[in-house]
Amino acid sequence: MIPDEFRLTESGRETLFNLLSKGALGCLLLYALFPIYWMILSSFRTRAEITAAEPSVLPFTLDEAADAIQDPSVLLTLLEYENYLTMWDRFPVFDYFVNSLIIASVTTVFALAVGCLGGYAFSRYRFPGKIGVGGALLGTQMIPGILILLPMFLLFVWIQETLAIPLIDTYHGIIFVYTTFTVPVAIWMLRGFFDSIPNAIEEAARVDGCSRFQALVRVVLPMAAPGIAATGMFVFLTAFNEVLFASVLARGDVTPFAIGIQSFETQTTAYWGEMMAASTVATAPILILFILFQKPIVEGLTEGSVKQ
Amino acid sequence: MTRTSSRVRSSVAEIEIGRYLPLYNRLSDEQQYAYKLLLPGLLMMLLIHFIPIVWGVLISVLGVDSGYVSQWYEAPFVWAENYRFVLDPRTVVGERFWYSLRQTVIFSxxxxxxxxxxxxxxxxxxxxxxxxxxxxxxxxxxxxxxxxVVTLLIWRMMLQQQSGIINSLLLSLGVISEPIYWLIGDNTIWTLVLVHSWTQFPLVMIMLYAGLQSIPEQLYEAASIDGAGRWEQFRYITFPQLKPVSAVVVLLMMLWTMINFTSPYILLGAQPPQSGQVSILYIYNFAFSNYQFGRGAAMSVVLFAIAMAMAMLYYKYLFDQDFTEGDR
Structure with missing residues (x-):
């Protein structure tokens, strides 16, 4: 028998529910963020610390933390930033970064150019075959990449040998492939952003003497800038993360980060510290950009799924 | 001479437009403009999506192996021999391919x-x-x-049997008594599910969150006046209202996981164990380690057909559901 004063009142139940949901949210946040925390932490650790039998979950011991509170300059001596210095010599990380940047940014520019035109056509015009084309755009997202990779590899080899146009292990080859893969998504996302810009804007521009194309470039595109930026970030990330085509069509001098980073783990040794340092360098700008510009990105992603 | 040739050329152009693009001429000015805007995107899709798929189906009925990589067109025509070979469970390849399909289903x-x-x-x-x-x-x-690529490698590091933090935490909490082999052996597929879910759950979250935001507030007000508790509100309002978004989520997650290559490829490293070889990874390793492009293409076509069939069945199921609900 529970005494009355311990029985939960309405507001007590409310408090308990709040506590429980706060706890659940805390667990989820821990689950979501721990690997990222672990990456940063490991990047500041020596090999011995990383492979220790019982690695510490905290960056410092309590004594070290107490010292650091008294004298913050101790922090600098505690950080092992060795990995950030050795990784450049041990692996061609710099080349990987440059290659990834070239491939992903050129892809982004092309995909946005093509995607803006297509997305605008989808948003503003009715034309026969619109449903078919839209279905084909979405359909491309369901094709297993391997089905395209095998014939494309043969095609690229054939073109290289008969027409003497190098395509495998070149920037233009992989950029062309990536642009095509990201264009359907770019069209789809940009269409949503163009939909939210009222038609009256272009009509006004047309009255002022703009041609149809000028109205698009000078009036509509600047207004859609946040959406274009969000789409651009999505395309950039897709190109940055791609490994299936890159592992076959972009080796050698054009090896991107996504492929190169795997070489930090060799048959005999795994250079986890260096790998995590390089990963932190790659991830930090992306996370910061996302945190700054997340609103249009999140809207662009969810729009299509909810609106239908 | 030049005159005739230019006349010939112009008439050729006329014939071409008249004969091959009669539909285009019938479009209104505005519709033609829309197609002009779409043209670059459509051309690229034709080149990199449509043509390779047709080509892939073509290669799947040719005996393209290591001897024909640069002269695929000289490979012998073998009818459905490739399909028969990769789907025959009595051969090693066929057995492994069936197994990889099973693992793909578990994965998705x-x-x-x-x-x-x-x-x-x-x-x-x-x-x-x-x-x-x-x-x-x-x-x-x-x-x-x-x-x-980065987060998968972090997980790969955390899941190391000897030095990984996951085993170390589980051991010190007393959940397990022996370190677990996460990345080799028969349970690899479940590790793959766990890690891939970590990378994908935010997408599901944000889609469902957008769906939750669009549920009208009045529904909850009316329910609480009727005395519905939290659970009843979830059971009779939230969950049914989320149905359209959930339908999209289910389809996308199933299909995208089925054709995901990055997660198994990065997480399982250079020597993926059999258990973690979902179809797309198995096809990739098979095709490129032996240059068996004909058989690889046949397996890819099978995988694509399964994905498409699933999507269509699912659409049909959704359509039937909507239909009966509209009847009620």
């Missing part, structure tokens, strides 16, 4: 269930009013935003 259904539970929980928690809600949403999205 497992990921779907786990991401849906995690995503729905997160979305419901975020849908309450509290301080720091926006920050929490941002932080929960990070697993999906961080480059997956």
């Amino acid at each position: 259904v497992g990921t779907l269930l786990l991401t849906y539970v995690l995503g729905l929980t997160a979305a419901l928690l975020l849908n309450q009013r509290f301080k720091g809600r926006f920050a929490a949403r941002t932080l929960l999205l990070l697993p999906w935003v961080a480059p997956s």
Whole structure:
């Protein structure tokens, strides 16, 4: 028998529910963020610390933390930033970064150019075959990449040998492939952003003497800038993360980060510290950009799924 | 001479437009403009999606192996021999391919269930009013935003049997008594599900969250006047109202997981164990280690057909459901 004063009142139940949901949210946040925390932490650790039998979950011991509170300059001596210095010599990380940047940014520019035109056509015009084309755009997202990779590899080899146009292990080859893969998504996302810009804007521009194309470039595109930026970030990330085509069509001098980073783990040794340092360098700008510009990105992603 | 040739050329152009693009001429000016805007995108899709798929189907009936990599067109025509070979469970390849299809089903259904539970929980928690809600949403999205090549390698490091933090934590909490082999052996597929779900649940969360936001407030007000508790409100309002979004989530997660290459490829490293070889990874390793492009293409076509069939059945199922509900 529970005494009355311990029985939960309405507001007590409310408090308990709040506590429980706060706890659940805390667990989820821990689950979501721990690997990222672990990456940063490991990047500041020596090999011995990383492979220790019982690695510490905290960056410092309590004594070290107490010292650091008294004298913050101790922090600098505690950080092992060795990995950030050795990784450049041990692996061609710099080349990987440059290659990834070239491939992903050129892809982004092309995909946005093509995607803006297509997305605008989808948003503003009715034309026969619109449903078919839209279905084909979405359909491309369901094709297993391997089905395209095998014939494309043969095609690229054939073109290289008969027409003497190098395509495998070149920037233009992989950029062309990536642009095509990201264009359907770019069209789809940009269409949503163009939909939210009222038609009256272009009509006004047309009255002022703009041609149809000028109205698009000078009036509509600047207004859609946040959406274009969000789409651009999505395309950039897709190109940055791609490994299936890159592992076959972009080796050698054009090896991107996504492929190169795997070489930090060799048959005999795994250079986890260096790998995590390089990963932190790659991830930090992306996370910061996302945190700054997340609103249009999140809207662009969810729009299509909810609106239908 | 020049005159005739130019006349010939211009008439050729006329014939071409008249004969091959009669539909285009019939379009209104505005519709033609729309197609002009779409032209670059459509051309690229034709080149990199449509033609390779047709080509891939073509190669799947040719005996393209290591001897024909640069002269695929000289490979012998073998009818359905490639399909028969890769689908015959008595051969090693056929047996492994069937096994990889099974693993693919585990991978996609497992990921779907786990991401849906995690995503729905997160979305419901975020849908309450509290301080720091926006920050929490941002932080929960990070697993999906961080480059997956990087996060998969972090998980690979954390799941090492000897030095990994996961085994170390589980041991010190007393959950397990022996370190677990996460990345080799028969249970690898479940590790793959766990890790892939971590990278994908924020997407499910944000889609369901958007769905929650669009449920009209009045429904809840009316329900609470009728005395419905939290559970009843979820059971009779939230969950049914989320049905359209959930339908999209289910389809996307199933299909995208089925054709995902990055997660198994990066997480399982250079020597993926058999258990973790989902179809796309198995086809990739098979095709490129032996240059068996004909048989590889045949397996790819099978995988594509399964994905398409699943999508269509699912659409049909959704359509039937909508139909009966509209009847009621």
